[in-house]
Amino acid sequence: MSRHAVRSTPSDPHAKAGDVVTPKEPTSFDRAGATPMMAQYLEIKAANTDCLLFYRMGDFFELFFEDAEIASRALGIVLTKRGKHAGSEIPMCGVPVERADDYLSRLIALGHRVAVCQQVEDPAEAKKRGPKSVVRREVQRLVTPGTITEDRLLDPARANLLLAIGRRKVSEHAHAYGLAAFDISTGRFSLSEVADGALSAAIARYEPREIVLSEAIHSDPALARLWRDTSAAVVPLAQAELEPASAERRIREQFGVATLDGFGQFSRAEIAAAGAALLYIERTQIGTRVPLSAPSREASGATLSIDAATRANLELTRTLSGDRKGSLLDTIDRTVSAGGARLLAEHLAGPLTDLEAIGGRHAAVAYLVGEPSLCGPLRDALASAPDIARALTRTGLGRAGPRDLAALRDGLDAAARIADRLAEPKDAPRLLKEIGEHLAGVDTGLVAELAAALADELPLNRRDGNFVRAGYHAEIDEARKLGRDSRKVIAALQARYAEESGCRTLRIKHNNVLGFYIEVPQAVGEACLKGLMKDFIHRQTMVDAMRFTSVELGELESKIAGASDRVLAMEGEVFEHLASLVLAQTEVVAGVAEALASLDVTASHAELAIELDWVRPRLDESVAFTIEGGRHPVVEAALRRGGEPFIANDCDLSGKESGRIRLVTGPNMGGKSTFLRQNALIVVLAQMGAFVPARSAHLGLVDRLFSRVGAADDLARGHSTFMVEMVETAAILNQATRRSLVVLDEIGRGTATFDGLSIAWACLEHLHETNGCRALFATHFHELTALSQRLTRLDNATLRVTEHRGEVVFLHEVVPGIAERSYGLQVARLAGLPKAVVARAGAILKGLEASERDRPTRRRIDDLPLFASLADAPPPEPAQPVPVDEGIGALVDELDPDAMTPREALDALYRLKKERARNA
Template structure:
C-alpha cells in the first residue's frame, strides 16, 4: 500500500522523468529510487532506504541538508544531469504538505554565483539548421546576454564550428531528431539537450520573442528576415520558460551579429594559436589569455575573452582602442588611479542579474550600491582623458543615484546597529511605519520582561530568579534548585536542568504568544519589503548592465596597457593593404614563460601585392620554426584586438582571416588518419582564404610517401602564390622546395640559423635568408636520448643516402601552369582516384570537355583528389590558352 506522501512524490516525478528530483522534506532535500542511487554515487553521500506503506517494500533514499543544496546540485549539473527542485509551498498541517517544482537546473540555466566560473561566461546555445541558413542563438542567463547569428549554407560547417569553439558553450539545444548531427564542441562535457520540434518552429518562435519584448515585429533586432535565427532564439526562450520562467526577466533585448564583422578564426586556428587554453596543459597556462589577462574585475575578465576571439576589421574602431591603450600606457599615475578604483568593484553585472531575478542577498545589494558609489570617481577620471573611447565609456556609465538612495533609505548592512544598538534589522528604521511599530512592540515586551523579572523576585523572595528565552522552549522563569521551596503555586514546570528548574505562568504564556506573533509578522514583512526593494532596483536593470559593461571595457583597456608596460610592447601601425612588416618580433607567450632567459627576436616582411608574398621557411627540428610562425600570427591578432604588440615596430595591413595548419593528430573517432586530418585542414584553407588573409602552414605533406608529400606541398605553394595570393608563411622539411624561389617571383626562402662545430650544433633561433642543407634529424634524435647504437647506425645509413643523387629532382617536365618543374622519377604515371565522382570528372577533363567546377562537391571527395582535379583543370586551361 502506497502512502499519500509517496503518491505525491510519484505524481511529481512522472512530470520530470529526465531530471533528478530534489524533494524537500523539512530541512532536507531527499531523492528516491534511481535518483537516489545516482545522487549517492555522484555526490558520495549515504544511500539508505525507507519503508512506505504496509507491504514491507523499502525505497532507496539519499538526502542532503537544505542549506547545502547549491553545492550538491552544482556537482550534479556540472556532470551533465538535469535537476528539478521541488519545494514545500503549503503550510505544514495534518495532511501532506503541498509541494511543487519551482525551478529546473541545467548546465546552461545556472545563475547562482557559487556555481559559476567567475571569469568566464556560462553560455548556452541553440542551433536551428535550415536549407538556406543555420541559426545560432546564444544566452548567458547570469549576465543577461542574448545574441543571435546565422550562417549561409556555403559557410557551413566551418563558420559554425569556429563560433562554437569561441563560445565554448556548456549546453546546446537541438530539436529532437537532430541531436546526433555532427557539431564540434571544444569540450566533451557539453550537455546536448533534445527539445520538442515546436520550440524551433519559426512562426511560434517569432510570436514568443515578440511577446517577451513587448513588440509587434522583430525588425528592430536585425534578424526578422532570417527564419532560422528567429527559430534558434525562440527555442532558447521556450526552454528557459520551461526550466525556470524567472530567468526570462533577464532577457531585455536580442542582439544580432555576424561573424563576418570580425576576423575569421576557424576552430583549428583558435586551438593552434592557443588563444584561451594551452594545448599541453588544457588550462589557462600557456595561452595568449594568460599573458594578456591583467584584468581586476570578473566582468572585465569575461570581456577580455570575447575581445581576444573577435579581432576587429574596422580601422576606425581599432584606432580608438589603440589610442585608449596608448594614453593609459604612457601614464603610470593614470594606470594606478584606475587600478585602485577597479579593485573595489564586485561582479556588478551578475549581481544586477540576481537582483532582477529577486534572488540577490543583502551583501550583494550593498556590493552593487558600493559599486555605483564609485562611478562618479571613475567617470571623472575617464572624462579627464584625451582618448575618444575612454570619454565614450564615461558617457555610457550611469551613477544611478536613485538606486543608491533607495538602498541607503531602505536597507541596513549586516552587523550595522540602529540607534538603539540593535544589529539584527534588515529594513532600516523609518522606511516602513508598520514594521517600525512591530519592532517597537517587541522592545516594549523586552522592557516588560525586565519589569516582570523584578516583580517576581520581589513577590517570591528569590533574588536569583531570571526571565529568559530560547528558540526551543520559548519564554521561561528560571529558579535554582536551592530556591524551589519558594516557587509560587501558579508557576507551571516547563523544563528541568541540572541545577535549576524552568517555569511558565499564564501571564508569561499569553505575552509569549503576542511576542512570537510579532516576530513572525516582522519576518514576513521584512521578506515582503526586501522583495519590493529588489523589484524597484530591477526596474533600472538596463542602466545597471550598461554601466557594468562600460566598467568591464575600462578594465580590458587597462589590462592591455599594464601588459604593454611590463613586457615592452609597442603600438602597431594598422592600415589597409596587404603588407606585413614586423621588426624584432617576439612570441608573447614563450617570452612570458622564459625564466631569466632572453627571447631571440626576429623580423618578418610580407606583401601580397609585391616583394615577398610567401616566406618559405626551412630548418631543423627544434630550431624554432613553429614558434616563429605562431609569433607572426599572434602579433597580427593582438594588433587587431587593439592591443600593443611584442616587437620594436610593426606595420600591418588588415587581415580578414588567419589560417593555421600547425601540427595534426589522428581523429580516430571519425576514422581519419593524421594525414587525412592534415589534408582536410589544408583544403579548408585553400577554399576560404582570400588575398587579405594570413596563412600559417607548418609541414604540409607529412604522413604519406615522400613523393606524394613533396608533390602536394609544391602544388599548395604554387596555388597560394598564383591564385590565393595571400600573405603566407610556409615551413617545410622538404628542402627541395627551396628551388621554387627561382620560379616563383613572390616567394623568398629563409632558414633557422644554426652554429655547427665538432661538438654538435647550437640552435640560434634566428631567421635568415637561405635554405637549410640538412634537417639534422639524427642530431635531434640524440638529444632526445635515442640509444647510441641506433644513432650510429642512422648516421651510417644517412651517409650512404646523401651520396646518392636526389631521386626527387631528376627529370624536367612541363607543369600544368606552364612552368618547368623537376619531375619525380619514380612517381606513378596515373592518378589513383579515391572516389568515383572524382574519377568521372577527371576523365571528362582529360578528354577536353568543359567542366563547371562549381558543381563539384568538394566535401564528397578527398583533399588529394581535389588537388589532382585542380591540376587537370589547370592543364586543360593552359592548353586552351596556348591554342
C-alpha cells in the first residue's frame, strides 16, 4: 500500500478534510538496545507506518512515540513517558480496551487510520518460553473511515461508503471513469461508469467516507481540485498493484466464480475500480473475506444528474452549514428503521430517470396511502425490526456479538409477520408483491432456533458469556448449576472451618492473585500454624490477619473454575453454531434486509403524503412542467412549526400556454429564491419516487438538474463570489439539454452593473436558443424583462407586494408581470440599518431615478450614468459625534491591539467596563 496514504495521517494531525499528505517516517525502527516488548512494538510499527498503532497491553491499548503525541492531542488524553529508546524518552498514552471504540470513532472522524494490534497468546503460555518472553501480538485489523463495521462507530442512518475509482482512455483527451461503491457494513456493492465531466457529480452523489484510486489518477493535474475539495479520506495505491488481470482475478476469487459473465458486462474501468477496492479491503481486514452482495451495474444515465453545486444549493441531504437538520432529507424522513433511513438517503441522492421504475414506486406509495389500515401496522412491525444488514455483515466477519444474533432473530421475525400482512391483499402493486415475496423467504425454523437459544438479557461481547437461554443446552445448565451451588458449598465449608477452629470471624474470600483463601485474625493464625487446623496450608501473613488454603478448598476451587471455563467454552460453541445457521442463509437474509428497507421507504412516503396532503405526480416522456399549488417542503415545515401558512404558487414551463423559461423579478424577501428552489425540489421528490407538495404536478422527465442559487466565496483557491458564480454558470450552459431543468438566481450580481447585466442577458439568450431547456431565472436586472418581446419561449413573472400604512407587505404570490420596484430600502430598514443610512440611500435613489428619467436629454457622462446622477443628490447629513467618557478615551488611547495577547486584551476590556460603570 502506498504511504501517500490519507488525509490527517500521523505526520499531520491537523490536515484539513480531504487533504492527502505524506506521513513522516518515525525517528527510528532500530531495535538495538530496546526491551523485548519495545522491540516487538517497533517491528509491528515498521509494517504499519501510515497508521496509528493501538498496541494491546493487558486492559489497555497503548500508543508510543509520535503516535502517542498525535493521539494525545486528538483525544485530549494525558501524554506520559515509558522508558527510553535511542537515548530519548518514549512518549506514551493509552486508552482502556473497554472504551476503545469511543476513541476509535473520534480518530476516524478526524481522518486517521488505526492499526489494532491484539494479544494472540495467553501470558501464561508466553512465560513457558522463558522469563523474558513477550506475549505474541498481531495486527488483526486496520480501521479506516470507509471500512468500519461496528455499530458504535457508524451512523445508523447513513451508508458508510468506500468508493474506488478506475479509468480507461476513450480518446486522446478524454477518459471514462469506473466507480465501485462498497458499503462494507452492509455488503452492498455497485458498479458504474461516468464520463470525465460527470466524475465530480458522482462523488458528490455517493458522499464516500474514503476514496481508493491509483497513483496515476491521483496525480492527474486535471483532477487535483476533486481531491482537494472532497471531505473523504483519499488513498492512492501503487499502479503496479492494480494490473487489469489481477483486478479481474480478485473479483472472481471474492465471489467464487470462474468468469464474470454471469454478473453482466463490465468495462475495464469498472473492473479496475472493483479490483482496487477489493485489494484495499483485503489489506484493511488482514485477509478476512468480507461478505459482499453480487455486483450490480448501474446503467449510464439511470439517475438524475445533479452536480455538487446544485446538491449544496438545494440542501438535499445537509444544509449549507453542514447539518442534516433543516435539509430536505431531514424534512421528508418518516422512516422507522436504520435500513430504511439509509435507503431513503440513497434514493434522494440518486433520483431515477426510468419511468417504469419511478411509476412502480409511485404506485406502491399510492396503494399504502389508500390503505391506512395496512400502512399503520406495517410501520409498527418495521419499527420493531433491528438493523439486520449490518448484523449479518458482522456475523460474516466474525465480529458479531450475542446482540447481533438477537437483532437477526427479531428482524427476521418482524419480516415473517410483515410477509403475512402483505399476502392478504390481492390487488397490491408489483413492488409491494415483490417485497412480500422476499420477506416470505424467511426460515421460521431459524427464527425459532435463535429464539430458543438466546437469553432475554444479552451481553455486548460473546466473551462475557451468560447469553444462552436456560434449558437450551443441558451441559451448560449443569455447569451453571455447579457455579451457583458452589456458593452454598463455600458457605458451608466456611461455617465448618469456623466451628472447628473456634473462630467466628473466619472467612473464605477470593481475589485474582490467590484465588479462594481462608482468612483468620493474627492470633488464630498463629494457633493454626502450631497445629490447631492441621489441614490448613499457610499462604500469606498480613499485618493483622493470616491467610491459608486447604486441599479441600483447592479441589473445590478447581471445580468452580473448571465449570466457569466449561460454560464459556460451550457457550462459544453454541454461538458458532447459531452463526453458521445464519450464514448458511446469507443471500436470503440480505434480500430480507433490502426488502424491509424498501418497504420502510415506501411507507415513509405514504405517511408523509397523508400527513401533509402531498399528491402523486404525473411523469412522462414529454417536456411538460406544470405544477399547481406548489410548495417548498422545508420552508413550509418551518412555517408550520410557527403556526404560519405557506403561500402556494403555480409554475408552468411547458411551452404551450406559457414559455419554457420564466424570468422572475421582484423584491428582496419577496420569495423568489424559495419559488425557484421549490420547483427544483419537486422534481427531485417526484423522480425519487415520492409524492410532491402540490395540488397537482405534470412533469416531463428531467435528465439533469442545475441550480445556481446564493453566493459563496472560495477564498482558499483564490476564487471570489463572482468567480464561483461564473464557474457554476459555465457548467450549466455547457451541459444543460432540452430535458434539463435549470434554476438560476441573480446571475451577474457579483460584478459591475453593466457587466452583470450583459452576462445575465447573454445567459438567458443561450438557455433559450442553444440549450432549449426549462428554466427559472430570477433577477434584479429589470431591463431583462424586455427580452420577452424577442424570445418567444420566455415569460415574465413577479412576486406580489403591497404597501399598507407605509409598510411593505410581501404577499409571496407569483403572478405574470414585471416588478415595478425592488423595495431594497424597505428591506434594509427591516434589517436594522441606521436610520441615517436608510435616509441617505433614499435621497441617492431619488437622484438616480431622476437621472434615468432625464437621460434622453441629459447625457453628460454617458459611460457612467450612475455617477453622473450623484450631483443631483443632496449631501449626506453630518454624522453626530458619539460622546465618550474622558476616562475611557484615555484608557483606549493607551491600548496597542497589535501588541496585546488575548489575556491582555481581556484584561483591558474589564478595565474599560469598570471605568464605564464608575462614570455612569
